[in-house]
Amino acid sequence: MIEGLERTPLTRDFFDRPVLDVAPDLLGRTLVRTTPDGPIELRLTEVEAYAGEIDPGSHAFRGRTPRNSVMYGPPGHAYVYFTYGMWHCLNLVCGPEGEASGVLLRAGDIQVGADLTRNRRISARNDKELAKGPARLATALDVDRALNGTDAIAHPGAPLSVLHGTPPPRDQVRNGPRTGVGGDGATHPWRFWIDGDPTVSPYRAHVPRRRAT
DNA sequence: CCTATGATGATCT
DNA sequence: GATCATCATAGGT
Numbered sequence: 001m002i003e004g005l006e007r008t009p010l011t012r013d014f015f016d017r018p019v020l021d022v023a024p025d026l027l028g029r030t031l032v033r034t035t036p037d038g039p040i041e042l043r044l045t046e047v048e049a050y051a052g053e054i055d056p057g058s059h060a061f062r063g064r065t066p067r068n069s070v071m072y073g074p075p076g077h078a079y080v081y082f083t084y085g086m087w088h089c090l091n092l093v094c095g096p097e098g099e100a101s102g103v104l105l106r107a108g109d110i111q112v113g114a115d116l117t118r119n120r121r122i123s124a125r126n127d128k129e130l131a132k133g134p135a136r137l138a139t140a141l142d143v144d145r146a147l148n149g150t151d152a153i154a155h156p157g158a159p160l161s162v163l164h165g166t167p168p169p170r171d172q173v174r175n176g177p178r179t180g181v182g183g184d185g186a187t188h189p190w191r192f193w194i195d196g197d198p199t200v201s202p203y204r205a206h207v208p209r210r211r212a213t
Numbered sequence: 214c215c216t217a218t219g220a221t222g223a224t225c226t
Numbered sequence: 227g228a229t230c231a232t233c234a235t236a237g238g239t
Contacts, residue, residue: 048231057231067224084232085221091231104231123234135232180231209218209229 006030008164012153015075019094019101023049024175024192026092026103028167030111033141034157040113040141042131043165046106046193046200048178050091052099057178057185060100071100076153078160080138080145087135090143092152092162106134106179106191109199117141133201168194182206 010029015022026047033040050058052071059068059081070079071093079091079102091102108131110117117130117140124130131137138144152160178191179201186206193200 050231059231062225065225081231082223083230085223085230087221087232089231106231133232139233178231185231204232206231 005164006166009153009156010076010162010164012074012076015092015094015153016096017094019049019051019103020190022094023047023103023190024173025167026105026162027173027192027194028165030163030165031105031108031141032156032161032163033143034159034161035113035116035142037116038113040110040116042108042110042137042141044105044108045197046108046191048104048106048181048192049094049190050102050104051188051190052095052101055101055185055188056183057181057188057190058100058102061185064100068100070149071102072098073149076151078143078147078150078152080143080148082145083135088138088144089134090138090141090147104134105137107132107193107199107201108137109197110140128198132199136201172196176203177205179204180206182208 026044029044031042053060060071074097075093077093090105093102095101110130120139121130131140150160172195174195175189175192
């Protein structure tokens with residue numbers, strides 16, 4: 001490993017590849033979130049791939065809408081959506097412009113700026129829980145829809161950037177079904193994580209909610 | 214450890 | 227009106 005490579009930003013070309021190549025390759029990378037109070041840095045430990053309009057689990061499955069329009073844009077940009085009335089989730093657009101693929105950032109290990117996250121993550125019982133789950137990750141990093149469409153291949157000090165980091169050995173990368181995805185999308189083993197990492201979120205199968213009476 | 218359920222509102226049909 | 231790429235909490239084992 002070349003000295004200093006860890007803090008080199010990833011390039012646009014890194015994201016302009018098939019999403020199933022990019023997703024596992026994001027593990028171990030460093031996501032830098034620059035806030036007014038200072039930088040927060042997180043080592044990615046769990047992601048999920050969403051493969052554009054061909055993927056029943058993807059927000060783009062039924063075509064372009066106002067919400068998912070960022071997914072149709074250039075790779076390397078942030079797609080942030082609001083869900084369950086309370087939470088935000090952060091994705092990075094992958095593949096060529098117009099394909100609408102992306103990677104959901106599901107969990108990570110906060111290595112810099114943990115103190116800046118704790119007032120938003122009161123319920124975390126230890127630092128491994130600060131970003132253990134996609135909405136927890138977004139909350140810890142103070143990510144909301146104001147960052148939707150932000151270029152994550154930007155200059156240092158921009159709101160979001162992704163550095164080369166220290167990827168794990170390939171034999172430590174595992175994959176399986178995506179969490180919370182039902183229907184035909186549930187069969188695709190497009191969740192990727194670092195084996196044994198304590199910041200990886202527990203798997204939850206999709207559960208259809210019964211409607212209120 | 215586990216499972217069940219309420220919270221809460223944007224989005225799409 | 228139904229669904230939702232979730233989380234925190236309560237209570238049982």
